[in-house]
Amino acid sequence: MVLFLSDRFQVRIPRVKMGRNSQRGFYRRSSSLISIGRQCEPWVVAHEFAHHVDQLKYTTLQKEWHSESYYLSLLQVITALGVENYPWEEEYRQLRRWAERDGYLGTPHAPVRFRALDLCPA
Numbered sequence: 001m002v003l004f005l006s007d008r009f010q011v012r013i014p015r016v017k018m019g020r021n022s023q024r025g026f027y028r029r030s031s032s033l034i035s036i037g038r039q040c041e042p043w044v045v046a047h048e049f050a051h052h053v054d055q056l057k058y059t060t061l062q063k064e065w066h067s068e069s070y071y072l073s074l075l076q077v078i079t080a081l082g083v084e085n086y087p088w089e090e091e092y093r094q095l096r097r098w099a100e101r102d103g104y105l106g107t108p109h110a111p112v113r114f115r116a117l118d119l120c121p122a
């Protein structure tokens with residue numbers, strides 16, 4: 001999925017580390033590193049990849065992590081993946097608010113399709 005997305009967005013491939021910790025994941029800007037927690041959740045990979053896209057393509061001045069530019073990057077990642085059931089309810093409140101404003105909330109959450117994506121090692 002990370003390779004697919006890197007190609008799709010024409011960005012360099014981020015480093016990916018499968019973590020041992022219980023954190024859901026994070027992105028480190030300085031080294032373009034996506035770290036995914038022990039419970040590899042596909043939507044978390046999408047979330048962290050959106051940071052990568054946002055940093056490389058859009059964010060030059062904004063220092064805020066979950067800015068509106070980030071939100072738009074996330075929407076593009078979700079669209080590229082063809083996912084219709086992103087779990088917005090798990091997201092940070094501001095992102096959830098924008099998603100609600102744009103009418104992405106309220107559809108029944110069926111995680112199956114998202115989980116079917118091949119991105120987490122077994």
Ligand SMILES: [Zn+2]
Pocket residue numbers: 047048051065066
């Ligand atoms: Zn984030």
